[in-house]
Amino acid sequence: MAMKIKSLRDLFIHQLRDLFSAEKQLVKALPKLAKAATNEELKETFEEHLRKTEEHVERLEQIFEALEISSRGDRCAAMEGLIAEAQAMMKEEMPGAVLDAALVACAQRVEHYEIAAYGSARTFAEVLDIDEATDVLEETLEDEKEADIKLTELADEVINVEALDAGADDAAAAATEE
Numbered sequence: 001m002a003m004k005i006k007s008l009r010d011l012f013i014h015q016l017r018d019l020f021s022a023e024k025q026l027v028k029a030l031p032k033l034a035k036a037a038t039n040e041e042l043k044e045t046f047e048e049h050l051r052k053t054e055e056h057v058e059r060l061e062q063i064f065e066a067l068e069i070s071s072r073g074d075r076c077a078a079m080e081g082l083i084a085e086a087q088a089m090m091k092e093e094m095p096g097a098v099l100d101a102a103l104v105a106c107a108q109r110v111e112h113y114e115i116a117a118y119g120s121a122r123t124f125a126e127v128l129d130i131d132e133a134t135d136v137l138e139e140t141l142e143d144e145k146e147a148d149i150k151l152t153e154l155a156d157e158v159i160n161v162e163a164l165d166a167g168a169d170d171a172a173a174a175a176t177e178e
Helices: 008-036 040-067 077-091 096-127 130-178
Strands: none
Touching: 008 040, 008 096, 040 096, 040 130, 077 096, 077 130, 096 130
């Protein structure tokens, strides 16, 4: 169902549909990340981001409605890949604290993808002078940046420290067994 892109407006619509697909996939994936997380604050962060992601879907729906266009488009392959990587990581055997560090890394890849995609879409809306989309996309872009900052702080202050300790415990246990 690939759309022919002949203009910046077509590209903008394509970007919106790609973001819509990405956000819809994320709505399904975030509860799995929250369930896999062992750190309570990380679980809560994923649950909070799920609520925000549901808002992002609604905002995109408002843009589609305002522009009188369909939200239907191809599945976002980038988000599909990022989610597949996270799912593969969750299947790996590792200490819970290390898994949490891996989940943060996966989640940040998602955030960086979304920051890039929302930034581009917002810029296209600005250039195209589509005010009803520009402000909404800017608001979501700021949400994504805040999520990334929160993940960074959580990783720096708690998650990575716990993961380091878990690795040290494993190394000490392995040394004792030898």
